[in-house]
Amino acid sequence: MTRPEKLLFQNTIAAVQALYHTTPDDSMVSVQRTRTDFEGDYTLVLFPLLRISKKSPEDTAAEIGNWLITHREEWETFQVVKGFLNLKLTTAYWKHFLQAALDERDYGVIPIKKEAPVVVEYSSPNTNKPLHLGHIRNNFLGEAICNILAANGFPVVRVNLVNDRGIHICKSMVAWLKFGNGETPESSGMKGDHLIGKYYVLFDQVWKKEVAGLVAQGLSDEVAREEAPLMVEAREMLRKWEQGDRVVRDLWLRMNEWVYEGFALTYQRMGVHFDKTYYESETYLLGKDLVLKGLEEKKLVRKSDSSVWADLSDEGLDEKILLRSDGTSVYMTQDLGTANLRFLDYGPQKMVYVVGNEQNYHFDVLQRILHKLGYDWASRIFHLSYGMVELPQGKMKSREGTVVDADDLMDAMYETSRQMSEALGKVKAGDQGAEALFSLVSLGALKYFILKVDPKKKMLFNPEESIDFNGNTGPFIQYTYARIRSLLRKAENQGKRISLNGDEDFAVLNQAEMAILKALHEYPEIVRAAGEGLSPAMIANYAYDLAKAFNGFYQEVPVLKEEDENKAAIRLSLVLMTGRVIQRAMALLGIAVPERM
RNA sequence: GGUCGCGUAGCUCAGGGGAUAGAGCAACGGCCUUCUAAGCCGUCGGUCGCAGGUUCGAUUCCUGCCGCGAUCACCA
Numbered sequence: 001m002t003r004p005e006k007l008l009f010q011n012t013i014a015a016v017q018a019l020y021h022t023t024p025d026d027s028m029v030s031v032q033r034t035r036t037d038f039e040g041d042y043t044l045v046l047f048p049l050l051r052i053s054k055k056s057p058e059d060t061a062a063e064i065g066n067w068l069i070t071h072r073e074e075w076e077t078f079q080v081v082k083g084f085l086n087l088k089l090t091t092a093y094w095k096h097f098l099q100a101a102l103d104e105r106d107y108g109v110i111p112i113k114k115e116a117p118v119v120v121e122y123s124s125p126n127t128n129k130p131l132h133l134g135h136i137r138n139n140f141l142g143e144a145i146c147n148i149l150a151a152n153g154f155p156v157v158r159v160n161l162v163n164d165r166g167i168h169i170c171k172s173m174v175a176w177l178k179f180g181n182g183e184t185p186e187s188s189g190m191k192g193d194h195l196i197g198k199y200y201v202l203f204d205q206v207w208k209k210e211v212a213g214l215v216a217q218g219l220s221d222e223v224a225r226e227e228a229p230l231m232v233e234a235r236e237m238l239r240k241w242e243q244g245d246r247v248v249r250d251l252w253l254r255m256n257e258w259v260y261e262g263f264a265l266t267y268q269r270m271g272v273h274f275d276k277t278y279y280e281s282e283t284y285l286l287g288k289d290l291v292l293k294g295l296e297e298k299k300l301v302r303k304s305d306s307s308v309w310a311d312l313s314d315e316g317l318d319e320k321i322l323l324r325s326d327g328t329s330v331y332m333t334q335d336l337g338t339a340n341l342r343f344l345d346y347g348p349q350k351m352v353y354v355v356g357n358e359q360n361y362h363f364d365v366l367q368r369i370l371h372k373l374g375y376d377w378a379s380r381i382f383h384l385s386y387g388m389v390e391l392p393q394g395k396m397k398s399r400e401g402t403v404v405d406a407d408d409l410m411d412a413m414y415e416t417s418r419q420m421s422e423a424l425g426k427v428k429a430g431d432q433g434a435e436a437l438f439s440l441v442s443l444g445a446l447k448y449f450i451l452k453v454d455p456k457k458k459m460l461f462n463p464e465e466s467i468d469f470n471g472n473t474g475p476f477i478q479y480t481y482a483r484i485r486s487l488l489r490k491a492e493n494q495g496k497r498i499s500l501n502g503d504e505d506f507a508v509l510n511q512a513e514m515a516i517l518k519a520l521h522e523y524p525e526i527v528r529a530a531g532e533g534l535s536p537a538m539i540a541n542y543a544y545d546l547a548k549a550f551n552g553f554y555q556e557v558p559v560l561k562e563e564d565e566n567k568a569a570i571r572l573s574l575v576l577m578t579g580r581v582i583q584r585a586m587a588l589l590g591i592a593v594p595e596r597m
Numbered sequence: 598g599g600u601c602g603c604g605u606a607g608c609u610c611a612g613g614g615g616a617u618a619g620a621g622c623a624a625c626g627g628c629c630u631u632c633u634a635a636g637c638c639g640u641c642g643g644u645c646g647c648a649g650g651u652u653c654g655a656u657u658c659c660u661g662c663c664g665c666g667a668u669c670a671c672c673a
């Protein structure tokens with residue numbers, strides 16, 4: 001609850017006690033912000049209180065309204081509309097609010113508290129192919145959520161878990177050895193991650209041909225898939241890898257390094273960074289130890305083929321395999337170990353995993369197994385389950401070549417940004433700072449497009465809409481900021497006062513000014529709610545509403561031309577605060593704002 | 598089939614036990630000799646999937662149904 005809402009809540013209880021000598025249940029006191037189409041700031045819904053007052057809604061509203069404005073100084077006037085009591089805060093309240101907000105160093109932000117950190121895992125790429133649109137949503141969400149948590153005072157640790165081992169990377173290695181002719185990022189001019197991805201795709205193509213050939217010879221599809229020569233080689237390579245074969249490990253290190261160099265460029269461009277990177281190759285054995293310990297303690301079971309399982313049937317789930325019959329570990333085993341390591345590393349109050357909703361079951365099982373093994377910190381794990389990104393033609397499918405590559409997408413957005421800027425006659429390539437601006441605007445468009453959607457929901461990525469820079473978009477908000485900066489620069493040059501001196505009369509604020517003031521007033525509550533709900537979308541939608549309110553104000557209310565010095569000072573103060581809040585809200589989303597555009 | 602999630606304007610999305618359900622895009626019409634028109638204003642557009650239930654009040658909560666999706670691997 002924002003402060004006035006809480007105040008009205010408490011005041012209402014006092015009013016009801018005084019007027020009707022009864023204490024209402026909390027649930028009977030329904031307070032909300034007054035809808036913009038009615039006069040007032042906060043609204044009390046009367047219906048639940050009629051049982052106590054035993055009077056008509058109108059009479060009850062009038063009695064409570066009168067009591068509030070005579071006994072509580074914050075409330076100035078009230079209006080009764082049907083069963084609703086609409087109350088107005090005093091102009092003094094708003095004046096003090098704006099002054100206080102201007103004085104605050106970081107309005108809406110809670111300083112980092114000294115407490116156990118929140119560890120957030122996101123990105124989590126495989127090293128066999130470049131990042132794509134799905135990773136983009138993941139990375140942007142992770143980055144924004146960390147920013148938002150930090151703004152709520154939580155110490156945050158950003159971690160990445162790189163899946164650098166397993167059959168997938170062996171496939172790229174086999175294909176590269178067989179068909180690569182020693183090709184390197186340098187010799188080919190390709191980014192390392194793209195180069196590796198090329199061989200992963202090549203593996204798949206050749207393997208499929210082999211499978212088709214074997215099937216033609218009479219093998220079943222299932223057998224053919226396993227016995228195709230290329231697959232046999234990949235499995236053999238994985239076996240050698242696990243045994244620590246020098247040659248295989250050296251190749252693996254070399255090829256993974258190419259991928260990391262490629263990832264680093266993409267991360268840098270996306271504005272994503274981590275405090276700590278875990279590598280599955282370094283953690284997967286830890287999980288194995290955990291499982292063997294659980295087995296000793298009879299919390300897990302070994303079957304006759306010597307595979308190890310967690311039995312979750314008494315919790316309504318199935319059994320889950322943790323060690324294969326050959327003793328090797330599966331994904332779950334690795335994740336158990338990583339979770340434990342992370343807990344030991346940071347002793348976090350909460351571990352957030354930013355992972356797609358396709359893994360809901362996995363995280364449910366992960367938590368249950370950890371509990372079963374006796375780790376009560378398992379309840380600190382929170383799976384931030386986000387929806388898949390889909391294209392107008394449906395899901396992305398690598399087989400059908402519909403996967404949208406992250407680098408390509410950012411390139412395309414940059415190009416659109418440049419064209420748009422030049423077409424509008426703003427900035428053109430070659431101008432001072434032009435490249436930085438195109439980059440800032442294009443990334444802003446992409447990030448905002450992705451983050452404005454509720455993380456829980458699947459989202460449609462329509463390329464045509466993503467490059468629209470009008471309406472509810474990142475560039476719209478960036479543009480609003482640029483206008484604000486322009487106004488403030490001019491005000492400074494003209495020596496105008498951009499602060500309050502106490503002489504200003506807030507009673508004369510018009511509707512456009514009040515709309516901005518109220519929007520600014522909501523910001524801390526939005527940051528809080530976004531942190532609680534781990535929802536960057538709430539910040540995005542707020543930033544848009546604020547920008548929209550500002551543009552309405554900008555259109556109809558003169559600022560620099562206002563001759564009344566006090567009025568101008570209020571307006572400039574509103575402009576200044578709006579700029580600050582837009583800048584900070586966008587920064588929470590990982591989006592920069594320009595001085596000009 | 599079991600489990601979970603989602604169905605709001607032509608499209609993409611907000612909202613959410615309360616007042617006439619909101620934006621953007623698309624379509625149409627206005628506003629640049631005045632602070633950046635990547636803007637502003639207006640028109641058009643809805644039985645909030647369907648049916649019950651709880652409630653003074655349901656689009657919001659509950660149940661069932663229909664539709665869409667995810668998942669239920671010795672894949673990750």
